[in-house]
Amino acid sequence: MRTFLRENALTLFFGGLLLLALVGQSVAGLAQHNGQQVADGQEAISYAQYLLSSDFATDVAENWQSEFLQFFLYVLATVWFVQKGSSESKKPGHGGRGTDEEQRVGVHAGPRSPAWARAGGWRLRVCSSSLGLTMGTIFLLCWLAQSVAGRASYNAEQLSAYEDPVSWAGYVTSADFWSRTLQNWQSEFLAVAAMAALSIFLRQRGSPESKPVGAPHDATGDDA
Incomplete structure (x- = not known):
């Protein structure tokens, strides 16, 4: 687990920030929405209703x-x-x-290169622009x-x-x-x-x- 966390720390860090920001946005957004609802003489909605709105x-x-x-x-x-x-x-x-050699594709691909980088035709084109x-x-x-x-x-x-x-x-x-x-x-x-x-x-x-x-x-x- 420690190795996983260390090797994927950048993605996990920003993924965590994303979740925190979404929660914060939803809470603040609900408060703003319900404030406007009350000001307009309408009923406030629940948190679940706001998430689906x-x-x-x-x-x-x-x-x-x-x-x-x-x-x-x-x-x-x-x-x-x-x-x-x-x-x-x-x-x-x-x-x-870049050249095929610079990009390590086709005959220049290594043993650990993605399979489609070693292929030709449409698979290489897709891999090259994926x-x-x-x-x-x-x-x-x-x-x-x-x-x-x-x-x-x-x-x-x-x-x-x-x-x-x-x-x-x-x-x-x-x-x-x-x-x-x-x-x-x-x-x-x-x-x-x-x-x-x-x-x-x-x-x-x-x-x-x-x-x-x-x-x-x-x-x-x-x-x-």
């Missing part, structure tokens, strides 16, 4: 989809684009998918969940105001949907740009996301 689902899904969009674009962008001096970038002039494909798929699923839950929440507000509900297509083209979506996207893009740029000049000793403390500012990727 479209309001909670929308808040969670819209954050998750923006996170997976961030990493999906980051995984793809770092294949081709470089940032001189950044620990998050490949060296200038080394953009692209991270981006998975991130992109999860983003689309979260985006779809946000749109469905968001429409339900939006229509509940419409009906309470004696206004007509909207269709799914009407909601995903509405200002409400894109206001909620873009305010999350811009924060993710800011975080990635800041990380790429700040890692040129700033250091965090011991972190693989940082260059060694004594590395020159213009050292990039493997050069560091």
Whole structure:
């Protein structure tokens, strides 16, 4: 058990933080929701009801989809684009998918390489893009969940105001949907740009996301 915890500490640490944040969000969200319910002269709901509500689902899904969009674009962008001096970038002039030898695929695969890395055809193509494909798929699923839950929440507000509900297509083209979506996207893009740029000049000793403390500012990727 100690070995498992030590070897998986990073995932477990952030998984634990995720659960704590979800619980905190649900408790605070319930309090806010019920406060509004009481102010509007309506009945408060239970914690279980709130967890199953479209309001909670929308808040969670819209954050998750923006996170997976961030990493999906980051995984793809770092294949081709470089940032001189950044620990998050490949060296200038080394953009692209790399040779089979560099990627250790096909005849260059080792005995411990994934089975599909040694294969050819569609299996190698899938293996070579599996991270981006998975991130992109999860983003689309979260985006779809946000749109469905968001429409339900939006229509509940419409009906309470004696206004007509909207269709799914009407909601995903509405200002409400894109206001909620873009305010999350811009924060993710800011975080990635800041990380790429700040890692040129700033250091965090011991972190693989940082260059060694004594590395020159213009050292990039493997050069560091």
